[in-house]
Amino acid sequence: MGRNRTKSGKIRLAEVAELAGVSPITASRFFRNPEALSLAKRTRVESAARELGYVPNLAARALASQRTEVIGVLIPSLTNNVFSDVLRGIYDASENSRYSIQLSNTRYSILQEEKLLRLFLAQKPAGLIVTGIDQTTESRAMLDAADCPIVQIMEIGPHPVDMMIGFSHYDAARAAVAHLFAQGHRKIGFVGARMDPRVQRRLDGYVSAMKDAGLFEQRLVVTTATPTSVTLGGALFTDLLAREPGMDAVFCANDDLALGVLFECRRREIAIPEQIAIVGFNDLEFMASAVPTLTSVRTNRYEMGNTAASMLIDAIDGRRPEHPVLDLGFKVIERQSSSARRSDNRPAASGTGAANKMVALPSGHD
Amino acid sequence: MGRNRTKSGKIRLAEVAELAGVSPITASRFFRNPEALSLAKRTRVESAARELGYVPNLAARALASQRTEVIGVLIPSLTNNVFSDVLRGIYDASENSRYSIQLSNTRYSILQEEKLLRLFLAQKPAGLIVTGIDQTTESRAMLDAADCPIVQIMEIGPHPVDMMIGFSHYDAARAAVAHLFAQGHRKIGFVGARMDPRVQRRLDGYVSAMKDAGLFEQRLVVTTATPTSVTLGGALFTDLLAREPGMDAVFCANDDLALGVLFECRRREIAIPEQIAIVGFNDLEFMASAVPTLTSVRTNRYEMGNTAASMLIDAIDGRRPEHPVLDLGFKVIERQSSSARRSDNRPAASGTGAANKMVALPSGHD
């Protein structure tokens, strides 16, 4: 406390330059493009900066350069486990870059998304990560006009704004249903909550698979706009059971619902998978640990966030990816809850999440 | 598209001022302190800004005013359910303020926290939210010297940097153990993972309660530094059982572990609560829905984040709270997993998370 030269007590670039015996602009270059300096000056500036504990003023930098080093991220939910994994991937990838993450929550509202997008764009972000492909026309126009790289995450679709990384929820749902067919199930119910576009596409995949097999019936589908929860899984399953007591399997649009169904079955003394098979979606950690272990569709959430942020940063720095649209695929992880109707569904006493058998691999269409 | 006057295509404050027929500085004041303007000018500036679609340039504002409108948030984990609730509270509270949230993940490392703190402070944030009370000496010094309001969240302790909001993990753990005592349990195990300071204090509370009752034994405690998970809960419980087969209850440092214990008991055909009672911590949503329903210590996570951010914003705006240290307390939510050793632990067929009986209310010491 007392090493300062300027009234505000902060070290400025000018001080660093002075100590290093170079002009401010040279010092500035050191921080943005060190290769442009001669080795001698480079080391001089570096040690001067270190000695003074210089930290650049981002506001001044942003004002002068007319762009920020902020990556805007728009996600629909902060509560959902799914997004916390994606977010972790994003933060991890941004950590050692010079970009900082600005996160906003659209709460599953595309109008809110539009508003936030406008806000973000006004600050000229270095890049943008948005969730999904269902934006308002207005949002879409803003994205198209934006002069920064953009990555859409969570799913893939036909008309990317720029880059895109995700997987086909439709295909993933079809694979889940196909797996249940393969185990001999026919009357397969669907349970879904918070019918956001991706859950809707999972439903579409389920419907198409069922129709292809000539097994679709509307009363096998129970959905609600209510946010998802374990408790809700039990309640929706109860509804479904009332409508169709002869059901032999349930495909749950997410793992929380699946866990709720598991508990509800336990409450009703319904044997899994003998009487009812269960398949979840996302393959959260607990699925491998439940009793019986629960089959789920594994999605690469962390990787999605991580790759999205890496791709974005690369694109910002001028290294555009070869493939702007990346399909990260999915895997049906078969576990006890949907294994073929054998009798030995009681596992050994110790090991949790025993053997996981992969059923379908990365996506691709149909 | 074409409405712009300046080269960059952006509307500046000067344009708004011109259209409104006032000086730029008056227009500036409109956005920061509208009450200072006469009604006439206020409406003129307002309509001019709206007409031009003016959005202030935050970088310029930050540079000129020497402070940002950023609230820095340091949390130890992005994965943990607990923090997603807290975060949601923070984001909700900040949404309609002019402040934006800058989030960083310390990954439970106080060294990383120190580094991030230095980074944050260099940008002169408007306020800071930090997790817990265990900072490095250096961090503590930086916080003490910071010229912005600071809220410590998640727990309360004796020497607040500034404001503080949380609850006593120690007391909460004691209350959980007291509840188990009240149900007639004596050999109570402790299962803990990722022993961060708060989990450590829960352990301390457990130990003190057990010692007070003359029941403490070191072999009843199983902990690990590994990040928590449901699967880990099962594994740690298995350890515990091997050490002390006569155990009649387990206090889990969080709900994921408790769920893991539940599943492990099911695998081993151990009856809950008849043979082993379970108490979790945090009262996540699924606890009320499990079979049997799981007792837990409810913590006010959303409220903690929300109040912290509100308090912080108020403090930034000069309205300091009456009570800078807020104890949000906790509640032991008694459910089937720890109910007194009755025989009717099989619930009715339908309703999930049936009756919750509150046991201990807001904290206070001992």
Added chain:
DNA sequence: AGGAACGTTGACAGCGCTACCAGCACGGAC
């Protein structure tokens, strides 16, 4: 009636940094 007090407004001068372009030294091509 005179003056103080207040509410309202504007001029000026930067905040700390970078874009732009000019200038210098050096070396190779002609």
Added chain:
DNA sequence: GTCCGTGCTGGTAGCGCTGTCAACGTTCCT
């Protein structure tokens, strides 16, 4: 020897906004 390119460096001029202070008109008090 002249010309030009290349690599490095520096000067100038802002980026868009706000802090400070002075000045104005009005009201209220004595």
